[in-house]
Amino acid sequence: MDAILETLGLAQSAELLAFSPPGWGGNLLRGLANSMKIASGAFGMGLLIGLFGAYGKLYGGVVVRDLLAIYTTVIRAVPELVLILILYYVGTDLLNKASLAMGYGRVEISGVVAGIWVLGIVQGAYATEVLRGAIQAVPAGQIEAARAFGMPPLTLMRRVTIPAMMSFAVPGLANLWLIATKDTALLAIVGFSELTLETRQAASSTRAYFTFFLAAGALYLIVTLLSGVVFGRVEKWARRGQPSLREGGR
Amino acid sequence: MIHWRDLMQPHRIVLMLLFAALVLWCAISLRWDWIPQYAPLALEGLWRTVWILVVTTVLGFMLAIPLGLAQAVGPWYLSIPARTFCTVIRGTPLLLQIWLLYYGLGSLFPQIPWIRSSELWPYLRQAWPYAVLALTLSYAGYEGEVMRGAFASVNKGQLEAASAFGMPRLTRFRRIWLPQAIRNVLPTLGGETILQLKATPLVATITVVEIYAVSSRVRSDTFIVYEPLLLLAIFYMSIAGLITLAFRQIEKRVPR
Numbered sequence: 001m002d003a004i005l006e007t008l009g010l011a012q013s014a015e016l017l018a019f020s021p022p023g024w025g026g027n028l029l030r031g032l033a034n035s036m037k038i039a040s041g042a043f044g045m046g047l048l049i050g051l052f053g054a055y056g057k058l059y060g061g062v063v064v065r066d067l068l069a070i071y072t073t074v075i076r077a078v079p080e081l082v083l084i085l086i087l088y089y090v091g092t093d094l095l096n097k098a099s100l101a102m103g104y105g106r107v108e109i110s111g112v113v114a115g116i117w118v119l120g121i122v123q124g125a126y127a128t129e130v131l132r133g134a135i136q137a138v139p140a141g142q143i144e145a146a147r148a149f150g151m152p153p154l155t156l157m158r159r160v161t162i163p164a165m166m167s168f169a170v171p172g173l174a175n176l177w178l179i180a181t182k183d184t185a186l187l188a189i190v191g192f193s194e195l196t197l198e199t200r201q202a203a204s205s206t207r208a209y210f211t212f213f214l215a216a217g218a219l220y221l222i223v224t225l226l227s228g229v230v231f232g233r234v235e236k237w238a239r240r241g242q243p244s245l246r247e248g249g250r
Numbered sequence: 251m252i253h254w255r256d257l258m259q260p261h262r263i264v265l266m267l268l269f270a271a272l273v274l275w276c277a278i279s280l281r282w283d284w285i286p287q288y289a290p291l292a293l294e295g296l297w298r299t300v301w302i303l304v305v306t307t308v309l310g311f312m313l314a315i316p317l318g319l320a321q322a323v324g325p326w327y328l329s330i331p332a333r334t335f336c337t338v339i340r341g342t343p344l345l346l347q348i349w350l351l352y353y354g355l356g357s358l359f360p361q362i363p364w365i366r367s368s369e370l371w372p373y374l375r376q377a378w379p380y381a382v383l384a385l386t387l388s389y390a391g392y393e394g395e396v397m398r399g400a401f402a403s404v405n406k407g408q409l410e411a412a413s414a415f416g417m418p419r420l421t422r423f424r425r426i427w428l429p430q431a432i433r434n435v436l437p438t439l440g441g442e443t444i445l446q447l448k449a450t451p452l453v454a455t456i457t458v459v460e461i462y463a464v465s466s467r468v469r470s471d472t473f474i475v476y477e478p479l480l481l482l483a484i485f486y487m488s489i490a491g492l493i494t495l496a497f498r499q500i501e502k503r504v505p506r
Contacts, residue, residue, distance in 0.1 A: 062261050077490035078483045079448040081462065086479050178341075185343030189455060196346055200353075209357050213350035217342045224341035 024202035024212065031198030032219050035184040038115040038194060043180045045120030047173070050127025055157075057132050068128065075125035081186050087118040088190055111192035119183055123176060130172035134165040166238035174231035181223055195219060280477050288468050295464035296485065299450050302460065303489075306382055307446055310389025311439075315428070317390060318397025332394065339391025345452050347388060352380040352456040381453035389446050396438050400431035433504050440497030444490050461485055 053071070056064045075083065092109055099107050138161065146160045188197035199216040203209045257266075320332035339347070359365050359374055373379055404427055412422045432439075451462035465478040 062259070063265070066262065066265060074483075074487065077444065077487045079451045079462070079486055081451045082479060082482055082486065086476075086483065089475050089479070182343040185345045186452075188345065196343060196349075199346070200349060203353065207357065209350070209354040213346060213354055217338070217346055217350065220343060220346065221338060221341045225337075 024198075024206070027198045027202055028195065028212070028215060028219065031193060031195035032223075034112065034192070035181065035194040035196075036223070037112055038119060038184045038187065038192075039177070039180040041112070041116035042119035042123050042183075043177050045116060046123025046127040046176065046180070047131075049120065049124025050131045051157075053124060053128030054131035054135055057128065058135060072125045072128050075122055080119075080122055080183055081189060083122055084118045084186055084190060087121055088114055091117055111187070111194075115184065115187045115192055115194070119180060119187075122183070123180055126176055126179070127173070130176060131165070131169055134169035134172070135161060137168040138164040167235070167242060170231060170235040170238050174227070174235070177227055177231070178224060181220070181227070185220075276480070280480075281474055282477060284468055284472050284474060284477075288464065291459075291467075292461065292464050295459055295461035298458070299447075299460040299462075300489070302378075302382060302385065302450055302453065302458075303443075303447050306385035306389055307443055309382075309386045310446075311393055313386065313390035314393030314397050317394030318399075318401050318431075321394065321398040322401040336391050336394045336398075339388055340395065344384070344388050344449055345455065348381065348384040348452055348456060351384045352377065356380065377453075377457045381456060381458045385446065385449060385453065388449065389442070392442055392445075393439075396435050396442065397431065400435040401427065403434055404430045436497065436501050436504065440494060440501075443493050443497070447486065447489055447493065 053068055057068050060068070091114065095109065096106050099105070142160055142164055143156065146156045151159070184194050185196040187194055188200065191197070195216055199212045203212040206212070256262075317332045317336065320328040321336070324332065356374075365371060365374065408426055408430070409422065412426050413419075417425070450460060454460060454463035454466065457463075462482060465482040468478040469475060
């Protein structure tokens with residue numbers, strides 16, 4: 001192994017990327033773990049907001065619908081970086097005011113929680129649109145039939161709407177997950193120690209920019225490709241029992 | 251377009267009044283006295299944002315055409331590199347790409363003597379060529395994937411008809427294949443251009459002074475947090491609105 005690395009001229013890079021302290025591999029992996037934590041938390045929060053947002057847009061009153069339209073339009077027109085800063089400052093301000101009003105001191109928010117809150121709200125806007133489209137694609141008769149039998153709204157959502165819309169929603173949600181993993185990189189700018197920031201710190205203290213940025217790129221790429229495989233499986237599972245698109249199509 | 255009758259519903263009037271009150275409250279109780287001092291810088295930054303957006307989308311789109319073509323109909327030695335390029339660009343964060351180019355290439359170039367002595371060196375020492383390069387490659391990567399689908403979706407019969415009439419390959423591409431492919435993806439292109447607009451503030455991290463960098467500077471100079479960010483969000487929303495309108499106009503002009 002060492003001999004191969006030596007002949008390829010990569011021995012130095014391998015040393016820099018070693019997991020134990022003289023190398024920076026451990027830091028990079030820790031950053032990756034943080035990124036994944038934030039991405040999955042934000043994705044989950046986005047799904048929750050998206051589900052209620054989609055319901056509000058489809059079945060809500062006029063005011064709810066207008067407010068949701070403003071939410072999704074504004075979030076999708078303003079750069080994530082700007083939103084992250086605004087939401088971060090608003091979030092810490094509100095929390096501090098609340099804790100001061102209740103008689104506690106100032107609170108420090110952990111980077112992971114702040115990242116999830118900020119990216120979750122951004123993801124929620126996109127998820128609202130994806131899920132709204134998916135719910136609309138479910139044949140209306142199925143939902144009406146459940147209503148006609150007097151199924152309560154929450155059971156209806158759990159038993160009919162969500163399973164039936166899954167196959168339409170999965171491709172869009174897969175895309176959202178990829179956006180979430182890549183958007184975690186933006187948190188580097190506000191100073192959360194996720195993969196991109198760890199990489200930059202490693203690179204600037206060793207001056208081996210190419211080694212570290214390429215290694216981080218490879219890590220992101222592995223996550224992307226693996227997610228592609230996983231979401232492919234999920235889509236297949238969500239489509240079970242439905243006629244295949246390939247056979248029935250064009 | 252917006253219909254006035256839709257806006258004149260009671261709940262919308264109430265919402266608009268509430269919004270007007272919010273704007274008024276912002277105008278009165280927030281601090282805006284820094285604006286005159288920073289207005290020239292902000293205009294310059296706005297101009298630079300628009301300039302970067304236009305240049306990178308145009309260049310990126312020109313790169314995307316061969317990328318899409320190579321993936322749709324190219325032989326394997328062209329389609330595999332093109333597909334790999336698109337996967338890598340789409341699979342890694344843009345911020346990482348920008349930093350790789352700026353810090354990586356930027357630290358490599360000074361070590362090569364002939365680059366230092368070449369006429370390009372004054373430009374390579376600045377940040378904006380790296381910003382333009384990174385954003386162009388990113389747009390090309392995303393659009394290459396879109397154009398692949400677009401080229402594949404053009405009706406094969408029309409291309410066969412053109413070659414049956416003896417139309418040369420380049421003319422066939424220029425007159426029939428490309429126009430229809432672009433027409434099919436115009437709505438997607440509008441959305442992607444807005445995504446590109448939202449990617450431009452990232453170049454502020456490599457010291458390019460565009461509108462986002464100006465707002466950060468106001469924030470760090472005067473310790474005013476919300477006002478510059480709100481104004482910045484409004485700027486971006488208006489540019490996004492203009493892009494949407496422009497693409498709607500183009501789509502209206504193009505015959506279906």
